[in-house]
Amino acid sequence: MALQVSDLRVHYRTVRGDVRALDGVTFALADGEITGLAGESGSGKTTLGKSLVRLDGRMRHVGGRVELDGRELPIGDSARMDRFRFHEVSVIPQYAMSALNPTRRIGTMVRELLRSRGIGHRAVRPELERRLRLVGLAPEVLDRYPIELSGGMKQRVVMVLSTLLDPALLVADEVTSALDVSTQRAVAEALVEFRDRGYVRSMIVVTHDLSLVYQIADSIMVMYGGRLAEKAPADALVTAPRHPYTRRLLAALPEPGVRHEDKRLAGIPGGPPELLDPPAGCRFRARCPLADDRCAEQPPFTEVAPAHFVACWKAG
Numbered sequence: 001m002a003l004q005v006s007d008l009r010v011h012y013r014t015v016r017g018d019v020r021a022l023d024g025v026t027f028a029l030a031d032g033e034i035t036g037l038a039g040e041s042g043s044g045k046t047t048l049g050k051s052l053v054r055l056d057g058r059m060r061h062v063g064g065r066v067e068l069d070g071r072e073l074p075i076g077d078s079a080r081m082d083r084f085r086f087h088e089v090s091v092i093p094q095y096a097m098s099a100l101n102p103t104r105r106i107g108t109m110v111r112e113l114l115r116s117r118g119i120g121h122r123a124v125r126p127e128l129e130r131r132l133r134l135v136g137l138a139p140e141v142l143d144r145y146p147i148e149l150s151g152g153m154k155q156r157v158v159m160v161l162s163t164l165l166d167p168a169l170l171v172a173d174e175v176t177s178a179l180d181v182s183t184q185r186a187v188a189e190a191l192v193e194f195r196d197r198g199y200v201r202s203m204i205v206v207t208h209d210l211s212l213v214y215q216i217a218d219s220i221m222v223m224y225g226g227r228l229a230e231k232a233p234a235d236a237l238v239t240a241p242r243h244p245y246t247r248r249l250l251a252a253l254p255e256p257g258v259r260h261e262d263k264r265l266a267g268i269p270g271g272p273p274e275l276l277d278p279p280a281g282c283r284f285r286a287r288c289p290l291a292d293d294r295c296a297e298q299p300p301f302t303e304v305a306p307a308h309f310v311a312c313w314k315a316g
């Protein structure tokens with residue numbers, strides 16, 4: 001088992017109180033598993049991804065554990081986490097490619113990044129060039145400025161960099177969302193190739209685009225209101241979803257292959273719960289057509305079929 005996340009709770013501290021963005025998240029990721037993480041905007045996907053690699057200043061780890069290969073990751077302690085980042089856990093953050101410094105050449109940024117991690121540039125240069133070629137980029141790309149590269153090229157550079165030291169876990173947050181359809185496919189296929197070659201052991205691919213992730217993921221997790229609603233092998237999740245929210249999320253998808261970017265989910269009345277003061281019981285209760293009195297109690301995240309977990313009293 002590569003990654004085990006148990007009852008993880010991460011809050012944002014705000015002047016109005018704590019936003020309970022992760023409120024008891026439990027799942028495991030096997031060696032070699034690519035999992036897609038889907039759900040409406042605000043459900044906690046980015047927070048979950050960040051929590052495993054780098055908590056930002058406002059995030060507080062209030063409970064739960066994260067273990068990688070049986071060792072606990074000190075996610076609440078940024079200084080201690082530094083040892084694991086890039087080497088063992090790595091993230092391609094949302095908007096990573098627009099965050100590249102426009103005034104510095106790609107190669108300069110790479111050298112600085114490696115130096116900050118105590119890694120000699122020369123030692124990894126051949127591997128860096130090999131991997132750039134693998135994703136269709138000539139090593140000369142290192143002499144260029146970010147503005148000279150297309151979005152897809154920048155995204156591939158970021159991918160190569162974040163996995164250069166063969167981390168056990170990669171979190172890729174919306175890595176394809178700003179790209180055109182054919183480039184999206186190329187980047188998605190490169191993620192699979194990196195896993196197949198062992199550059200990354202396991203991967204969490206955060207996305208709004210269930211149809212794209214379905215093409216590359218072994219399993220899919222669906223988040224709702226700071227908790228996981230369902231995790232299942234990709235086929236089972238798409239063809240036989242058990243959670244009423246997952247069913248609606250899939251029903252709201254446009255035709256296969258077309259991106260779904262609506263901030264609000266069409267077809268599901270109401271909005272996601274307020275995480276500042278979330279309702280008791282099942283978070284989906286207020287919008288669920290199947291809800292009854294039992295749903296006032298929080299349903300456990302239970303394995304209802306092999307590797308198929310659901311948090312719903314009606315899913316058994």
Ligand SMILES: Nc1ncnc2c1ncn2[C@@H]1O[C@H](COP(=O)(O)OP(=O)(O)OP(=O)(O)O)[C@@H](O)[C@H]1O
Nearest residue numbers: 012014019021040041042043044045046047058275
């Ligand atoms: N810096 C912050 N301060 C306070 N609350 C925050 C902060 N960042 C996120 N949140 C809240 O935490 C919850 C989860 O946000 P998160 O960004 O993880 O969701 P998401 O599913 O990734 O959304 P999106 O798909 O829009 O990126 C939301 O209620 C959001 O409003």
